[in-house]
Amino acid sequence: MKPEALWSLAALAAGLIFLSPVLYTIWMSFLTVDSYYAGTPVLTLDNYRAAFGEFDFLRYLLNSLLVSGVVTLGGLALAVMAAFAFARFTFPGGDFLFAAVVATLMIPSHITLIPNYLTLAKVGLLDSYAGLILPAISNGFAAFFLRQYIRGIPRALDEAAYMDGARPLQVLWRVIVPLARPAILSMGLYIFITEWNNYIWPLVAISDSDLYTLQIGLAKLYRENPGEDVINWPLVMAASTITILPILIGFLAVERHLVRGITMGAVK
Amino acid sequence: MTSRLTPYLLIAPLLAFIAVFTYIPILTSANLSFREWDFLTDAKPWVGTENYRLVLSSSEFWNSVKVTAIFALISVPLRLVLAIAIASYLVREALPQRLLRGALFLPSVTSTVAIAVVFSWLFATDYGVINAALAWFGLPKVYWLQDPQLALWVIILVNTWKQLGYDIVIYIAGLQAISPDLYDAADVDGGKRFHVFRRVTVPLVMPTTYFLLVISVIEAFQVFTVVDVMTRGGPAGATDMVVNLLYRIGFTLFDIGQGSAIAVLLFVLLIALAVFKARVLGRKVHYEA
Numbered sequence: 408m409k410p411e412a413l414w415s416l417a418a419l420a421a422g423l424i425f426l427s428p429v430l431y432t433i434w435m436s437f438l439t440v441d442s443y444y445a446g447t448p449v450l451t452l453d454n455y456r457a458a459f460g461e462f463d464f465l466r467y468l469l470n471s472l473l474v475s476g477v478v479t480l481g482g483l484a485l486a487v488m489a490a491f492a493f494a495r496f497t498f499p500g501g502d503f504l505f506a507a508v509v510a511t512l513m514i515p516s517h518i519t520l521i522p523n524y525l526t527l528a529k530v531g532l533l534d535s536y537a538g539l540i541l542p543a544i545s546n547g548f549a550a551f552f553l554r555q556y557i558r559g560i561p562r563a564l565d566e567a568a569y570m571d572g573a574r575p576l577q578v579l580w581r582v583i584v585p586l587a588r589p590a591i592l593s594m595g596l597y598i599f600i601t602e603w604n605n606y607i608w609p610l611v612a613i614s615d616s617d618l619y620t621l622q623i624g625l626a627k628l629y630r631e632n633p634g635e636d637v638i639n640w641p642l643v644m645a646a647s648t649i650t651i652l653p654i655l656i657g658f659l660a661v662e663r664h665l666v667r668g669i670t671m672g673a674v675k
Numbered sequence: 676m677t678s679r680l681t682p683y684l685l686i687a688p689l690l691a692f693i694a695v696f697t698y699i700p701i702l703t704s705a706n707l708s709f710r711e712w713d714f715l716t717d718a719k720p721w722v723g724t725e726n727y728r729l730v731l732s733s734s735e736f737w738n739s740v741k742v743t744a745i746f747a748l749i750s751v752p753l754r755l756v757l758a759i760a761i762a763s764y765l766v767r768e769a770l771p772q773r774l775l776r777g778a779l780f781l782p783s784v785t786s787t788v789a790i791a792v793v794f795s796w797l798f799a800t801d802y803g804v805i806n807a808a809l810a811w812f813g814l815p816k817v818y819w820l821q822d823p824q825l826a827l828w829v830i831i832l833v834n835t836w837k838q839l840g841y842d843i844v845i846y847i848a849g850l851q852a853i854s855p856d857l858y859d860a861a862d863v864d865g866g867k868r869f870h871v872f873r874r875v876t877v878p879l880v881m882p883t884t885y886f887l888l889v890i891s892v893i894e895a896f897q898v899f900t901v902v903d904v905m906t907r908g909g910p911a912g913a914t915d916m917v918v919n920l921l922y923r924i925g926f927t928l929f930d931i932g933q934g935s936a937i938a939v940l941l942f943v944l945l946i947a948l949a950v951f952k953a954r955v956l957g958r959k960v961h962y963e964a
Binding site (some may be wrong): 418425426432485496524544547638641643651662 | 679681682683685686688689690692693695696697698699700701703704709714736743759769770771772774775777778779781782784785786787790792793794795796799802804835837893897899903904907918921922925926930934935938939942945946949950953
């Protein structure tokens with residue numbers, strides 16, 4: 408028992424040291440600028456007041472929530488429907504279409520950067536929420552993963568529902584979706600986090616600061632050193648904390664699902 | 676009740692998005708890479724392979740290929756060696772192992788921009804923590820991100836810190852798929868731990884290693900965010916990755932033709948790697964988490 412407890416302490420210490428940059432970031436975000444530079448800590452909420460107030464991070468936060476939320480719900484809806492079709496129906500061209508979906512896992516996003524920018528420019532959707540959301544909605548990986556999962560659900564359950572006169576969408580919604588909930592949750596978290604942390608696409612698609620996501624807002628704030636010769640680090644750290652915290656909280660709440668979603672998701 | 680159209684209707688929305696935002700863009704990129712266009716004019720004259728000739732003869736492009744290759748060559752083996760060593764200690768499902776696993780995994784889901792900002796502060800010349808620590812030992816300040824000799828190492832360090840936990844989790848999955856008895860046996864016979872690790876563990880997780888190797892190389896060639904936030908490719912091109920160059924040519928110089936040519940070249944390289952992965956590794960790899 409004793410060595411085990413020591414092990415736990417050592418592991419905890421190692422974890423804290425590893426995460427010290429993040430932990431110190433959070434601590435620093437509560438210091439006044441003067442006290443940070445003087446080296447004698449004085450605690451304050453002013454950095455958060457400034458970040459949420461004059462530096463517009465409340466808006467960026469809401470933008471990030473909106474964009475990631477819609478991408479997640481939309482992405483899941485498309486993926487679940489397609490996964491259901493690929494798992495449960497045999498139809499001409501099905502294998503080919505499934506291959507076309509799976510092949511998107513290999514395609515690096517940078518090949519689509521310039522064309523997607525041009526497409527959205529053509530239809531006037533640059534600098535809009537739609538422009539942030541639409542290119543991120545399709546998720547071939549989620550479709551692939553959910554199809555594998557749905558194939559593991561006994562077909563007898565669908566058939567019983569069809570016998571009772573259910574239609575395909577009802578079977579999907581009443582039978583498949585409830586049974587596939589763990590997989591859907593994992594994929595949802597994976598999509599949400601990927602979109603939350605997305606940087607290059609909003610960087611390309613957005614120039615109106617009202618539409619900045621947290622990632623863009625933070626990068627700009629850091630680069631543009633508000634006002635001073637010396638960077639206002641505590642303010643920048645408050646903004647960083649705002650950017651990290653929602654994912655951090657989610658991480659602590661649902662680590663298991665999240666680890667599964669991310670490890671499965673990044674495997675491509 | 677189920678018509679023959681049902682499956683098509685169910686997959687149509689996903690396929691429509693994939694067509695518009697993935698497949699057609701590949702063709703568009705290919706097409707634009709043979710044209711000269713600055714985005715502002717209407718005319719997009721066909722120039723044949725001129726863009727490729729310009730890109731392949733520019734020192735900026737080859738510099739970015741070199742920098743990205745060095746980045747991959749150093750950071751990928753570094754990550755894998757650290758990850759397999761740590762994973763072999765964290766493979767058991769006990770509390771300390773789980774805690775540490777969680778801590779190590781956290782950065783890989785955290786915002787890359789925020790991480791890059793935080794490390795910019797750690798490595799800042801004035802008021803940075805690292806230089807403050809050096810000063811405490813009486814050492815002179817180091818210009819971490821302004822010195823072409825050092826900046827790429829900082830980028831490698833940041834990337835390793837961020838990605839390590841993901842590699843560890845994948846390795847743990849690979850190790851757990853082998854046989855838990857193995858590690859109990861190794862525990863009993865403490866003195867031969869390293870021997871067991873080298874002769875049993877390492878060969879048995881080879882499929883996982885190959886898998887991580889290929890996806891890490893693919894990923895290394897797509898690095899953008901850390902560099903964009905921390906150095907913007909500088910100083911003097913020392914950290915200029917291929918995607919950072921692509922972004923600069925496409926979206927600050929608006930040279931759509933050359934930007935597309937770089938995108939196509941990168942695409943071909945990465946698809947070749949991905950096909951290699953699928954063909955050679957394919958079924959051999961177990962990556963259940």
